[in-house]
Amino acid sequence: MLQQKKILVGITGSIAAYKSISLVRLLIKAGAEVRVVMTPAAREFASPLTLATLSKHPVLAGLAEGDNWTNHVELGRWADIMIMAPLSCNTMAKMAHGLCDNLLLAVYLSATCPVLVAPAMDEDMWHHPSTRHNLDRLRSYGHEVIPVGTGELASGLFGEGRMAEPEEIVAYLQHYFNRNKELSGRKALVTAGPTYEPIDPVRFIGNHSSGKMGIAIAEELLRRGAEVTLVLGPVNQSVPAGINTIRVQTAQQMFEACDSHFNETDIAVMAAAVADYTPVTPAKEKIKKGADEQLDLHLRRTTDILKSLGERKRKGQVLVGFALETKDARNYALGKLTSKNADLIVMNTLADEGAGFGTDTNKVTFFTAGGEEITFALKQKTEVAGDITDQITKLLYA
Incomplete structure (x- = not known):
């Protein structure tokens, strides 16, 4: 009581x-x-x-x-x-x-x-x-x-x-x-925001992620007693006191931060929008406009952070991934659940009004490794963070 x-x-x-x-x-x-x-x-x-x-x-x-x-x-x-x-x-x-x-x-x-x-x-x-x-x-x-x-x-x-x-x-x-007592003594690792992959000293490949969803999850985990490390891409959002924040720019930096902290965590939530590709050789100086109408960029795959963590996940750890899709969202989310060895995939789609990058709201569906599929109505991201943390707690103590 x-x-x-x-x-x-x-x-x-x-x-x-x-x-x-x-x-x-x-x-x-x-x-x-x-x-x-x-x-x-x-x-x-x-x-x-x-x-x-x-x-x-x-x-x-x-x-x-x-x-x-x-x-x-x-x-x-x-x-x-x-x-x-x-x-x-x-x-x-x-x-x-x-x-x-x-x-x-x-x-x-x-x-x-x-x-x-x-x-x-x-x-x-x-x-x-x-x-x-x-x-x-x-x-x-x-x-x-x-x-x-x-x-x-x-x-x-x-x-x-x-x-x-x-x-x-x-x-x-x-x-x-x-x-507030549920996650006392537990360690959590959360990623949030975009990554910026440099083309030259002034240009980059990135996306529109604001980091709001990941930060809300980190805050909710902290509120429930977890010790939280947040690996945060380049965003302007403030982070509540009490969260250990590691600020990064690139996908490689985000991977290295996650790689070094994952073994000691109980919960890992990969909410960041990590670039899939990065320039092979970023220019050392600003690329100047030339006579050619086209500029060819050579890109290589970045490290798949979620898959890398899934391959080394130990028993008792809960690994959560996100799937933001524009089409065939359900099939892509289910495929990611299996291929990344995740315990939970949180899916949303840009086809839903009020969901996606930059908004204060989100509309998500959960897919669990146990076969559950749970769809939620449009909610504030702070409320979605509560739903995600509820599911994490359920998985952690199953």
């Missing part, structure tokens, strides 16, 4: 705040120690007295209570986890942009613990581009978003935007704390 977990509940100005009363009660019943911080507007929707009685602690809403200053830094360091439930559209925007005009936001910005959010708003607000942008920013900070529900809304409309039910949030928290 949640025995002795320190949970900080932030409540914002939303009609869904009435659910927070049940949430606090359920958290206390599950054995957690709960503190509540509210925005001034939230007090119009849920009684501080009721919440204080249930949590057995004063409910805080102002930077000063009577003659005493509220130590927001202490609150942010006290908790094992902070959950914003409900998270209104207004407070979401402030969190995304670092604004701090009330105690709850001061606590949030001071928090050193993980943060979960349970949004609540009307359907049109939920689907507005600015809301999607703010959610993506919160996810980029490492926060997890508990999915909203579909049903009758305060406006009288029917659609998405309902805050998750208190029972669902408690179950999510229980799963969160359990999964």
Whole structure:
């Protein structure tokens, strides 16, 4: 359960705040120690007295209570986890942009613990581009978003935007704390991004990979307790603290980094888009435009990193590969599963809108060595990373 977990509940100005009363009660019943911080507007929707009685602690809403200053830094360091439930559209925007005009936001910005959010708003607000942008920013900070529900809304409309039910949030928290222990003591190796194969000092052969998928997987593995090494190609994405990052440029450099770390890893996820070919002899100086209409490049195959690791994989290791295809995706993915001796192939195709390079979303199908084929709907890459890590954990402990 949640025995002795320190949970900080932030409540914002939303009609869904009435659910927070049940949430606090359920958290206390599950054995957690709960503190509540509210925005001034939230007090119009849920009684501080009721919440204080249930949590057995004063409910805080102002930077000063009577003659005493509220130590927001202490609150942010006290908790094992902070959950914003409900998270209104207004407070979401402030969190995304670092604004701090009330105690709850001061606590949030001071928090050193993980943060979960349970949004609540009307359907049109939920689907507005600015809301999607703010959610993506919160996810980029490492926060997890508990999915909203579909049903009758305060406006009288029917659609998405309902805050998750208190029972669902408690179950999510229980799963969160359990999964954080799943990969404790395990070592993981992840590749991400493209490789750049030099033609001359200023030109290269590369691809459009952003590295977002691989970085999301590395972050999820870290969150679940693994010690993670990320071999990262040339991208501009930031990497969360706690991940051992090795930055490389070429396919050969990526292979050498993977080769040197693979023996000591339990999990290897080859998510990078590695170039299949590289120039035989890169020019030492910039190639100048000549009279010829054509320029011939002589290319050679790069080392197949996934196949190389598959050939030396030992019992107990889990090896994951990716297959991004433009046609006949299923057959290519199944062929790769066998030829590379992988335990799991994650397939996606550029034919699916919202999947592939540069996007924040992905639509994947899993193929396992045990014969499973599992297709998922279009999701945020952070959510896909969770699905992949779930499958890795299942394979690791099978």
